[in-house]
Amino acid sequence: MSRRRRKHKKRFACGHRGFGQYCHRCAARQARNRAQLARKERQRVEWQATFADDAIDLRGLPRHIALKTRQVLTELSEGTHYWEVSGKRLHMIREVVRIPITRRYRLLCHHDGTTVKPLKVMSHEEYNPLFRNPKRLLAKLFSRDRSKR
Numbered sequence: 001m002s003r004r005r006r007k008h009k010k011r012f013a014c015g016h017r018g019f020g021q022y023c024h025r026c027a028a029r030q031a032r033n034r035a036q037l038a039r040k041e042r043q044r045v046e047w048q049a050t051f052a053d054d055a056i057d058l059r060g061l062p063r064h065i066a067l068k069t070r071q072v073l074t075e076l077s078e079g080t081h082y083w084e085v086s087g088k089r090l091h092m093i094r095e096v097v098r099i100p101i102t103r104r105y106r107l108l109c110h111h112d113g114t115t116v117k118p119l120k121v122m123s124h125e126e127y128n129p130l131f132r133n134p135k136r137l138l139a140k141l142f143s144r145d146r147s148k149r
């Protein structure tokens, strides 16, 4: 630190002191930031790719909701009955089954009498206003998602 021992130490524009043409502390931090951004972007791309295999479109849902929904979808596809995953038919629309994912989210399915076909995951906020209006709920459930291929 003393000027005698390190005669050529200088102050860079960033305020750090050091040797050489540029501030190595700032350069190292920038490299770390770039690496972190690249890692996040890679994770984002990997996460996006996982949606391709889902039976219904789960894009845009919070991560843990998407993951919990996948567990339920897997169970249903393996033959688990909807009531075994706490599913209930709607009173007003018997052909619709709702399965709780969390306290806030429901997986809504179509029950055609023999099989249960997953349709959509909805939050209370989306779902409650439609709940008393079977026509609107059905229209929403059977609407095609823009993002669905």
Ligand SMILES: [Zn+2]
Pocket (backbone or CB within 6 Å): 012, 014, 015, 016, 023, 024, 025, 026, 027
């Ligand atoms: Zn610096």
